[in-house]
Amino acid sequence: MSALGDLRRIKGSTRGSPQKRDNRTALAFLLPWFAGLGLITIGPIVASLVLGFTDYNLIQPPKFNGVDNFTRMLSDERLHQALGVTFTYVMVSVPLQLACALALAMLLDRGLRGLAFYRSAFYLPSLLGSSVAIAVLWRQIFGAEGLVNQLLALVGIEGRGWISDPSTALSTLIVLNVWTFGAPMIIFLAGLRQIPIMYYEAAAVDGASKWIMFWRVTLPLLSPIIFFNLVLQIIHAFQSFTQAFVVSGGSGGPSDSTLFYTLYLYHRGFNSFDMGYASALAWLLLMIIAALTAVNFWAAKYWVFYDD
Template identity: 85%
Template sequence: MSTLGSARKRDNKAAYLFLLPWFAGLVLITAGPVTASLVLGFTDYNLIQPPEFNGLENITRMLGDQRLHHALGVTFKYVLISVPLQLAAALGLAMLLDRGMRGLAFYRSAFYLPSLLGSSVAIAVLWRQIFGAEGLFNQLLNLFGITGRGWISDPDTALSTLIVLNVWTFGAPMVIFLAGLRQIPVMYYEAAQVDGASRWLQFRRITVPLLSPIIFFNLVLQIIHAFQSFTQAFVVSGGTGGPSDSTMFYTLYLYQRGFHNFDMGYASALAWLLLIIIAAFTAINFWAAKKWVFYDD
């Protein structure tokens, strides 16, 4: 018995030894900075002088910060429009690929590729060129006799180009949808066809209910991802959030306060506000999921 106990202790020591790098990363890279940002959120800190405790002053500043309110409005608009469109495109293409076609592996990889590149600096630079005044999009419009505009430089359309970019990165949710569609038993569709159900009725009564856990999973992930979007707006607007703050995402405003104005205390408070907003959206989704997400059990 003692031999077995000593063997277990040796196994535990080995396990802890292998887990040590992960615990070190958790403390030094995640838990430490998160705790520090929480403390700094209640201070006046400019990265040069030592932080000074200022109580709830940063929270009070948020209530009267009109540019922050505008950034919240831009971000909410971006999330509420781009995420549903992205999921709709992902589900539509997943259903198309689920029917089976020659070269399926190639198409699946090709459609997934934008998800890997969409948040990169290179794609953001390319996007700025495509939707510029002399860009590819306007050249295509000229072929049909339509006069284009500077889509990136126009406050009315600048955010729309970023929404299109986010919708274009539908590859990751599409692959997940495709895996979910493969798990739906074919006999359900066969029985529905025997009863004379149309394709639309099959989609509403079979595909959506049985795929609802996957839809919910993608919805939560893509909302979180959309709230964290930064690179696209930073590169397209040159870091200004322009034109006229039309692409001023919340994360970009946070970056400006922290690294342009060196107002790190206020930026830390903004970061925690973003965490609260994302947590609230996630909690709402989990509450609403009880009414529309269907599980086999």
């Protein structure tokens, strides 16, 4: 190995500085990525910051209007509704989803027969959950004469139109998000497998019960993975769009009870072509997600345990 390294150094030196040569090659390899970063990612972010201070409808050129878009946010009641709906959705569905994922991962851990089968069965909804087809299905299932009410009728309970009732419509979407707990479950399974079995053996020697072991061994050692899942799923839940769009028929109804932030953004930008305000909304979304992630990282100091 070291001989090879020496050889490389010699060979490199005959062709001029290796540092310089790598720079040019790296640029070639990264050319598509740099182009994408500039044109598709950073360019639009900067552009939307500028557009956020304008009034723009795609036809007339953008008109600078100072902080109008941001003062408008303060009095925009549909925006406040959208923020409320989205926060409720994220704060309720993510913890529930992660709790299910962790519980199932604990049940499936180590040496269970048929593990592959169960893992697939629980994971499949994660792959299907974001599709329009499942949203269509949800619309039927929780409809007035849907599957849920048919099943409830079997045990003599009279259901209601879960989706047409503003007080329950959001819950059906929360159920849909919890239903897709398979992906975080697989991450938990991988994490559980990395906890050395000797910790459990040591705890058993000390006479710890399974419950104590869960709280004192599993949870602390798994906390980095829980943290990772939490950050990921919060960001992911903030972006939910398809389900609310299809289930509510595009409106975010009934009476704005499923008006996700992204749905409102879509209405402002691509229905009303109110591009200036939509850009400002996009920036607010970026700020909210960044702030939440920062809070998450800050809070992690107090509960995430790193074993080293």
